Amino acid sequence: MTALDFSTTLGNAWFPAPTFTASGCASSGRELSQFFDIKTMGGVVTKSVMLKARNGRATPRMAETPSGMLNSIGLQGPGIDAFLAKDVPFLVEQKARIIISIAGETVEEYSTLARKLRSVSGISAIEVNISCPNVENRGLVFACDPEASRRVIDGVRRTIGGELPIIAKLSPDVTDLVAIAKGVVDAGADGLALINTVLGMVINLDTMRPHLGGKTGGLSGPAIKPIAVRAVYQVHAEMPQVPILGMGGISSGRDALEMIAAGASGVSIGTASFGNPTAIMSIQNELKDLLIAKGFTSLRQAIGFAHRPESE
Numbered sequence: 001m002t003a004l005d006f007s008t009t010l011g012n013a014w015f016p017a018p019t020f021t022a023s024g025c026a027s028s029g030r031e032l033s034q035f036f037d038i039k040t041m042g043g044v045v046t047k048s049v050m051l052k053a054r055n056g057r058a059t060p061r062m063a064e065t066p067s068g069m070l071n072s073i074g075l076q077g078p079g080i081d082a083f084l085a086k087d088v089p090f091l092v093e094q095k096a097r098i099i100i101s102i103a104g105e106t107v108e109e110y111s112t113l114a115r116k117l118r119s120v121s122g123i124s125a126i127e128v129n130i131s132c133p134n135v136e137n138r139g140l141v142f143a144c145d146p147e148a149s150r151r152v153i154d155g156v157r158r159t160i161g162g163e164l165p166i167i168a169k170l171s172p173d174v175t176d177l178v179a180i181a182k183g184v185v186d187a188g189a190d191g192l193a194l195i196n197t198v199l200g201m202v203i204n205l206d207t208m209r210p211h212l213g214g215k216t217g218g219l220s221g222p223a224i225k226p227i228a229v230r231a232v233y234q235v236h237a238e239m240p241q242v243p244i245l246g247m248g249g250i251s252s253g254r255d256a257l258e259m260i261a262a263g264a265s266g267v268s269i270g271t272a273s274f275g276n277p278t279a280i281m282s283i284q285n286e287l288k289d290l291l292i293a294k295g296f297t298s299l300r301q302a303i304g305f306a307h308r309p310e311s312e
Helices: 080-093 107-117 146-160 177-186 222-238 253-262 279-293
Strands: 008-010 013-015 019-021 062-065 068-071 098-102 123-129 166-169 191-194 198-201 216-220 244-247 266-269
Touching (some): 107 123, 166 177, 177 222, 191 222, 244 253, 253 266, 266 279
Parallel strands (some): 019 266, 123 166, 166 191, 244 266
Antiparallel strands (some): 008 013
16 A cells, blocks of 8 residues: 555644644534544644633524534633633643634734643644634624734734744635735734634524524535635635645545645544544545545645646
């Protein structure tokens, strides 16, 4: 069998495999650890943690849709101090590689969260989830505002220094994703997470009212994969040197390879794990077999392959 270098890098962080959890879909990996050894995948991207404990949105919070699901959780969580005391030690004990996802309501909150991570050992990278509302600006989502996006990333970079790679998680609900991506990279992001969920809604025809307690929610699952592939392809075309963690509807090794060919250096699996807790392992094994079958000797050779001229 052909030897395959399955490793990847995001910024200066090395990972033995290109498969990760998607933030919010497996909490901090504890649930998935019941089904497989979580250190055998690329890494765990934790659920986005905020400065203080948060109860989240009203119920119902989830709705099934054709080829996907809507969720409106509202970043429920224990707050950064409890998270660092309980969840990070568990992941370190499991020898998992850790990408901590942070979310804030103000620019300063992101910097405060980053400051709390400076002395924490065992972290490979920080995901800065700017796809959440900015309460300083009438609830506008940071990632939909180029200037606010840059300010958040600049604040985190200044706080964290050069210690850890910063991965900016962007929203697809913008007219010019490439411009937003360029802005956050200029501000200090080492990589990008593309894409977050797509804003959607379901009307309950029994009540004739919005089904979700928060009215709108994030659409995930196979329905958004073409949007995610397009986003990764467009951003990689403009910034081929910037690593991308691709996500959105990946449920098979073929889906993962499609995202990698579009330009992703790694893939995150989220919704697929709800139906099958071992989905990440299946996708990882299928991806490895596909790369070998196509004659690749390293994952890196496949990254952005769809951009090459057909004559190659």
